[in-house]
Amino acid sequence: xxxxxxxxxxxxxxxxxxxxxxxxxxxxxxxxxxxxxxxxxxxxxxxxxxxxxxxxxxxxxxxxxxxxxxxxxxxxxxxxxxxxxxxxxxxxxxxxxxxxxxxxxxxxxxxxxxxxxxxxxxxxxxxxxxxxxxxxxxxxxxxxxxxxxxxxxxxxxxxxxxxxxxxxxxxxxxxxxxxxxxxxxxxxxxxxxxxxxxxxxxxxxxxxxxxxxxxxxxxxxxxxxxxxxxxxxxxxxxxxxxxxxxxxxxxxxxxxxxxxxxxxxxxxxxxxxxxxxxxxxxxxxxxxxxxxxxxxxxxxxxxxxxxxxxxxxxxxxxxxxxxx
Amino acid sequence: xxxxxxxxxxxxxxxxxxxxxxxxxxxxxxxxxxxxxxxxxxxxxxxxxxxxxxxxxxxxxxxxxxxxxxxxxxxxxxxxxxxxxxxxxxxxxxxxxxxxxxxxxxxxxxxxxxxxxxxxxxxxxxxxxxxxxxxxxxxxxxxxxxxxxxxxxxxxxxxxxxxxxxxxxxxxxxxxxxxxxxxxxxxxxxxxxxxxxxxxxxxxxxxxxxxxxxxxxxxxxxxxxxxxxxxxxxxxxxxxxxxxxxxxxxxxxxxxxx
Numbered sequence: 003x004x005x006x007x008x009x010x011x012x013x014x015x016x017x018x019x020x021x022x023x024x025x026x027x028x029x030x031x032x033x034x035x036x037x038x039x040x041x042x043x044x045x046x047x048x049x050x051x052x053x054x055x056x057x058x059x060x061x062x063x064x065x066x067x068x069x070x071x072x073x074x075x076x077x078x079x080x081x082x083x084x085x086x087x088x089x090x091x092x093x094x095x096x097x098x099x100x101x102x103x104x105x106x107x108x109x110x111x112x113x114x115x116x117x118x119x120x121x122x123x124x125x126x127x128x129x130x131x132x133x134x135x136x137x138x139x140x141x142x143x144x145x146x147x148x149x150x151x152x153x154x155x156x157x158x159x160x161x162x163x164x165x166x167x168x169x170x171x172x173x174x175x176x177x178x179x180x181x182x183x184x185x186x187x188x189x190x191x192x193x194x195x196x197x198x199x200x201x202x203x204x205x206x207x208x209x210x211x212x213x214x215x216x217x218x219x220x221x222x223x224x225x226x227x228x229x230x231x232x233x234x235x236x237x238x239x240x241x242x243x244x245x246x247x248x249x250x251x252x253x254x255x256x257x258x259x260x261x262x263x264x265x266x267x268x269x270x271x272x273x274x275x276x277x278x279x280x281x282x283x284x285x286x287x288x289x290x291x292x293x294x295x296x297x298x299x300x301x302x303x304x305x306x307x308x309x310x311x312x313x314x315x316x317x318x319x320x321x322x323x324x325x326x
Numbered sequence: 327x328x329x330x331x332x333x334x335x336x337x338x339x340x341x342x343x344x345x346x347x348x349x350x351x352x353x354x355x356x357x358x359x360x361x362x363x364x365x366x367x368x369x370x371x372x373x374x375x376x377x378x379x380x381x382x383x384x385x386x387x388x389x390x391x392x393x394x395x396x397x398x399x400x401x402x403x404x405x406x407x408x409x410x411x412x413x414x415x416x417x418x419x420x421x422x423x424x425x426x427x428x429x430x431x432x433x434x435x436x437x438x439x440x441x442x443x444x445x446x447x448x449x450x451x452x453x454x455x456x457x458x459x460x461x462x463x464x465x466x467x468x469x470x471x472x473x474x475x476x477x478x479x480x481x482x483x484x485x486x487x488x489x490x491x492x493x494x495x496x497x498x499x500x501x502x503x504x505x506x507x508x509x510x511x512x513x514x515x516x517x518x519x520x521x522x523x524x525x526x527x528x529x530x531x532x533x534x535x536x537x538x539x540x541x542x543x544x545x546x547x548x549x550x551x552x553x554x555x556x557x558x559x560x561x562x563x564x565x566x567x568x569x570x571x572x573x574x575x576x577x578x579x580x581x582x583x584x
Contacts, residue, residue, distance in 0.1 A: 015391070057391075170513075170532060170533070171541075172532075172533030172537045172538045172540075172541045173533075173538060173541055173542055174538060174542060174546060174547070174550065176532075176533075177531050177532060177533065177538065177550070177551065178555070178559050179559070180517075180559065180560070180561050181513070181531075181532040181533070182508075182512035182513040182516070182517050182530075182531065182532035182561075183513075183517040183518075183561060185513040185514075185532065186482075186486060186512075186513050186514050186515075186516070186517040186518045187517075187518065189482060189483055189486045189513075189514065190486050190490055190518050193483075193486065193487045193490050194490070209470075209479060210479070210482060210509075210510060210513045210532070213479055213480075213482055213483060217483050229476050229479075230475070230476055230479070231470045231472060231474075231475060231476055231478050231479040231510070232470070232472055236537075237472050240472070241392035241393065241472065242392060242393065247392070250392075251392075254388070254390050254391060254392065254475075255472070255475045255476070256388055256475045256476065257475070257476065261475075261476075262476065265475075265476065265477060267476055267477070267480060313487075314487045314490075314491070317480065317483040317484050317487050318448055318484050318487050318488060320441075320444075320477065320480040320481070320483070320484055321440075321441030321442075321444050321445050321477060321480070321481065321484065322385050322387040322441050322474075322477060323382050323383060323384055323385050323441045323442050323445055324382075324383045324384075324385050325381050325382055325383070326381050326383070
């Protein structure tokens, strides 16, 4: 067997392969061991190594998309708001304890109709990133979002959400203020409103913080955005116990838009300009605008009760399991 | 005589006394891990539990592989815990009161929520609506099951939608937060209940202490995420000792009846 092949497979798979190899070598030394055809066994092992090499390639591909989704030159929530909605008025505060800038919310017009827009904004340079806390929200942000959604519901304004967050902010104050409960309430409220909700993942769809804005009648993803239960870094730290598994985790988590469509987690992929949205931000904004207008038209004639029950049915049917 | 060491006060406890004291340290009242079967045993009227959704099993639909494959992990965990999944659901009586009951077990892949946990919470919700009986869930979970990728994240939405229909049907919904309840479970069905009870010493948070510590790069207060801190912060209704949970639940169920 060509041992050079082994250099190309991921470390976490290497142990298994080496184990199998040394077992084979041991068996070969037994004079009358005839239970295994060694040539067949070695061919199987070679095949396994080939498939694991593919894992590494897939991992690199997945990681490239993770990097694209985080590219700071991608259009962000505020770019879409400025480029798409007319007469936008930003609304602030949760009316309870404060204002969280990482979530931008307000009312604006598109195609002559008023809609509520809510999204995470990450910021572009370090000053902005600190101001918007890298798009990581605290309970005030989720409660502001709830307030605007309730407002939209009362006046029959459709809701458009733009999702771009590494995840909810893991901080002591946020925990003390009920981070878990704030996210859960946001999800709950999105099952109660009777207006269309269009959720668009524009960059990073990180965990519960993303889902808190993403319970849509339609959920769309920009081609190079990601959606994941945990960041590849976080996943690697827990399951691989080190950072070397980060790229592998990116593959294993299946976080690309194509994966999402295949798993029926999203309804649509919005194509990006060649090479990614960062190459032509203006065009990207126009593509998203066209998508929102078309989708709002599709939902316009559906009664509120129907929108609500469709949303519940859609999310309650998600999951893969076997029944005997 | 077999003994165990208390995790909190480190005193040796005779196994028999430990079990008779409901897996609570008799010297410091520290509430230790209790598995789902034992939890059922000490909570419901004897022989009243009828399990539901037994035929649903997890699937390694992503072929997820970290240091071992998800399908192997599932097989091993099933053998080790004698459980089929991280939650047991069914109908039961508590002091004669009918309830739809879910009990999670942290021993099953950290009580993590994947497709099966989501589906079972949905089945339980449908069942309690159909029978018009209160919904009670004992929570214990490290969060979403990473081995099911984004589908596990979607279970947060699925379970919230399910229990939301329970709430809309004007059926009381009570959760009991046990150690630990965090991540995807704490940010979904656990915290949208009408009444939230916490056991003493239960870690209850969204982000765990390790992650928070990494972010803020400071030591956390020793009571981070504890039931006591959550009570002070207004995140739970009450803290109830394990030996009093049955009577507290009974009392609440009776209040909702009239």
